[in-house]
Amino acid sequence: MRFSALKVLTQGLTGNRGWRAHWRDPEPAEAYDIVIIGGGGHGLSxxxxxxxxxxxxxxxxxxxxYIGGGNIGRNTTIVRANYFLPGNSEFYSHSLKLWEGLEADLNYNVMHSQRGQIGLFHSDGQRDAAIRRANSIRNQGDxxxxLSVAQLRKMVPYLDYDQGRFPIxxxxxxxxxGTARHDAVAWGYARGxxxxxxxxxxxxxVTGIxxxxxxxxxxxxxxxxxxAKKVAMVVAGRSSQVAAMAGMRLPIESHVLQAFVTEGLKPCIDHVISFGM
Known part of the structure; x- marks a missing residue:
């Protein structure tokens, strides 16, 4: 089943009774060439x-x-390639190019919207760091x-530019x-x-290896x-626990990350804003 504007229209006019399940619900086979532990975005992709x-x-x-019910369903939604460090910048540059063709590749709406992202700076030192970051990003090809304060005021007039503690x-x-719905990404990869x-x-x-x-x-x-001939662990914060089943002690720790990210609601919010670069 392929999605199209005509398909969505006809289904909407006929009570949406013609949609099929996006993926099968099979019983496990006795053996596979590859078993991937973890049905999030990385495991499915x-x-x-x-x-x-x-x-x-x-x-x-x-x-x-269930598919899309783990960390992928709670992930932040910013899609960008504005990192500074070597390794990171190349990785995210390639990632952004994949995002730009992902919906066409999967024939699935992952709600990817390239509305832009602005990182604010609040001191002369942060401005200097932003200049270095910008040069690095452009050298990477992205x-x-x-933006000056005057340019920002035109684009995002609702910010408090002159508040005392963190002036912009x-x-x-x-x-x-821009932004995307990461649970929709999981569903698109699952369907594909x-x-x-x-x-x-x-x-x-998985209870043992x-x-x-x-x-x-x-x-x-x-x-x-x-x-299985090969087993892959793609379980995000559970990596250490699953690796322990195979007798491995990973040199990593999992930490809770809490972030506030604006959800773009057109036409109310045209840009994603992050504070304190």
Whole structure:
């Protein structure tokens, strides 16, 4: 089933009775070539690109809950390529290009809206840092514009520019940045992976990893044992816990990150604003 404007219109006029489930709900097979633990955005995209770009088909994604119900459903929505450090800047530059073609690739609306993003600076030192960042971004091949207070007032008149503690000195604008719905991204990748033959196994918690002579043989789950030639862990903040099942101690810690991100509601908010670069 492909989405189109005509399809949406006809379904709306006929009570939306013709839509089918976006992906199958299969029972786990006894064995797969690849098992991916974690049905979030990264796990689903890994399955999708393994199938699409590398032609692999005997793949299963195991999700403890339901697709799009984990960290992906609570993620921030800013899409941008305005990072400064080497490694980060290249990664996000490539990522932004993927975002710009993602909906066409998946034939799915992930609500990607390139409304731009402005990072505010509040001191001379932050302005100098923003100039260095802008030069780095443009050298990377992406867009960046320094905005004066006068330019900002025209674009975002509702900000308090003169409040005493954090006066606004200007901003760094990336027009190609924007927002997306990350749970919709998970659903789009799930739909695409399913169409390529990937089994998406929901409500399937991994409880153990089977290893023989140092080689992974498969996983134990709440829905039985599943053999696999390769097992991938894509579980975000649960990485240390799942790795421990394989006898590995990862040199990382998970920390809660809380952020306030404006949700763009046209025409009320035309730009995403982040405070304190």
């Amino acid at each position: 890994t399955a999708y690109y393994l199938a699409k770009e590398h032609g692999l088909r005997r793949i299963a994604v195991l999700e403890k809950g 867009d960046a514009e320094l 000195y200007g901003g760094l604008l990336q027009r190609r940045a 992976a399913d169409q390529l033959g990937v089994d998406l196994i929901q409500n399937c918690e 089977d290893i023989a002579q140092g080689v992974v043989q498969g996983v134990q789950t709440s829905r039985g044992a599943i053999r």
